[in-house]
Amino acid sequence: MPEAYLFDAVRTPRGRGKETGSLYTVRPIDLLAQSLAALRDRNGLDTSQVEDVVIGCVTQTGDQGACIARFAALEAGYDVDAAGVTENRFCGSGLQAVNTAAAMVASGYHDMVVAGGVESMSRVKMGSDGGAIWDPTTQWHVGSVPQGVSADLLATLRGITRKDADEFAVLSQQRAGAALESGKFTRSVVPVKDQNGLTILDKDEYPRPDTTVEKLGELQASFLMMGRQFGLDALTKDRYPQVERIDHIHHAGNSSGIVDGAAAVLVASKEKGTSMGLRPRAKIRAVALCGTDPILMLAGPMPASRRALKKAKMEVKDIDLFEVNEAFAAVPLAFMRELGVPHDKVNVHGGAIALGHPLGATGAMLLGTVLDTLEQRNLATGLVTLCIGGGMGIATIIERV
Numbered sequence: 219m220p221e222a223y224l225f226d227a228v229r230t231p232r233g234r235g236k237e238t239g240s241l242y243t244v245r246p247i248d249l250l251a252q253s254l255a256a257l258r259d260r261n262g263l264d265t266s267q268v269e270d271v272v273i274g275c276v277t278q279t280g281d282q283g284a285c286i287a288r289f290a291a292l293e294a295g296y297d298v299d300a301a302g303v304t305e306n307r308f309c310g311s312g313l314q315a316v317n318t319a320a321a322m323v324a325s326g327y328h329d330m331v332v333a334g335g336v337e338s339m340s341r342v343k344m345g346s347d348g349g350a351i352w353d354p355t356t357q358w359h360v361g362s363v364p365q366g367v368s369a370d371l372l373a374t375l376r377g378i379t380r381k382d383a384d385e386f387a388v389l390s391q392q393r394a395g396a397a398l399e400s401g402k403f404t405r406s407v408v409p410v411k412d413q414n415g416l417t418i419l420d421k422d423e424y425p426r427p428d429t430t431v432e433k434l435g436e437l438q439a440s441f442l443m444m445g446r447q448f449g450l451d452a453l454t455k456d457r458y459p460q461v462e463r464i465d466h467i468h469h470a471g472n473s474s475g476i477v478d479g480a481a482a483v484l485v486a487s488k489e490k491g492t493s494m495g496l497r498p499r500a501k502i503r504a505v506a507l508c509g510t511d512p513i514l515m516l517a518g519p520m521p522a523s524r525r526a527l528k529k530a531k532m533e534v535k536d537i538d539l540f541e542v543n544e545a546f547a548a549v550p551l552a553f554m555r556e557l558g559v560p561h562d563k564v565n566v567h568g569g570a571i572a573l574g575h576p577l578g579a580t581g582a583m584l585l586g587t588v589l590d591t592l593e594q595r596n597l598a599t600g601l602v603t604l605c606i607g608g609g610m611g612i613a614t615i616i617e618r619v
Contacts, residue, residue, distance in 0.1 A: 241338070242478070398422060
């Protein structure tokens with residue numbers, strides 16, 4: 219059977235997901251179209267050979283509705299024969315798009331697919347698409363709670379303290395600041411421009427590398443009132459009766475940032491790529507999904523990663539670098555403790571606490587980040603994993619070629 223290879227990956231900078239953010243004036247279709255165009259132009263890609271454009275996007279309404287994948291490809295000037303589909307696996311959508319592309323290539327059904335993701339959180343507010351995840355009746359029936367409460371529950375169960383989370387957050391900021399200063403993201407980041415070709419944003423604007431533990435200590439826990447006064451902590455009691463009281467440790471400073479951004483990744487068989495004069499950068503060794511308890515919700519990266527490692531016939535020690543999405547500080551902290559991964563292998567250039575988490579794009583962005591970093595450090599293998607709303611996890615293992 220053919221194998222799926224990564225030939226290139228690009229992303230926009232992440233802009234603050236507010237009306238004051240630099241990318242607020244940019245339509246999400248343009249964020250994505252500019253990423254798709256950059257992927258095409260820097261590879262001299264004949265887009266008539268692209269069989270599908272698979273894009274992750276979580277809040278598919280308003281500016282992000284109506285299959286943004288197809289219309290962004292058209293906006294980017296892709297050949298009319300390049301189809302498009304938009305996928306939603308919540309926070310795992312960007313990586314799911316890449317995995318879907320890889321599955322089609324590895325199956326032999328397609329030879330070349332462009333994948334990626336987009337989310338304009340400043341223009342299309344999280345939750346504005348509605349749905350069962352926001353419905354109180356459904357939450358009571360399936361036992362789901364808001365992610366912030368799940369994050370605090372995870373921290374309580376794993377003995378992760380507010381101090382642990384705040385120290386992790388500060389290091390994420392410091393690592394991101396150092397990476398920006400030394401140009402570690404330069405290869406993949408493409409500037410966002412206006413209709414006149416003038417640059418709007420050319421680097422991530424969310425990081426605050428001067429953050430300190432003392433400053434974070436002044437912030438109030440974001441989900442304390444929601445959990446205790448609104449009774450949502452009580453929903454966890456049936457499943458976790460051993461937790462007498464949830465320790466609410468997460469706040470804006472140790473949770474992922476709300477940002478805008480897009481990414482694009484070129485996936486193809488080795489034969490197809492080389493026939494077009496392209497050189498593969500890595501191959502996909504394994505992909506995995508799992509479902510987890512919707513109450514705890516955010517523990518999915520651990521079983522998903524174990525499943526991916528098993529499929530790849532690898533062990534934790536065989537992975538050189540990990541990208542574990544920092545949805546909340548407790549997630550990568552729990553991951554490192556449970557799998558025995560040292561922090562110097564995880565999110566070495568910071569993560570979503572510092573850089574932000576553009577929901578539908580993050581997974582594809584993390585894949586590009588780990589690929590660039592493996593090349594910069596002359597390492598071989600990387601694993602990307604994200605927790606997912608509703609109780610799921612996703613993971614992908616790549617190996618440089």
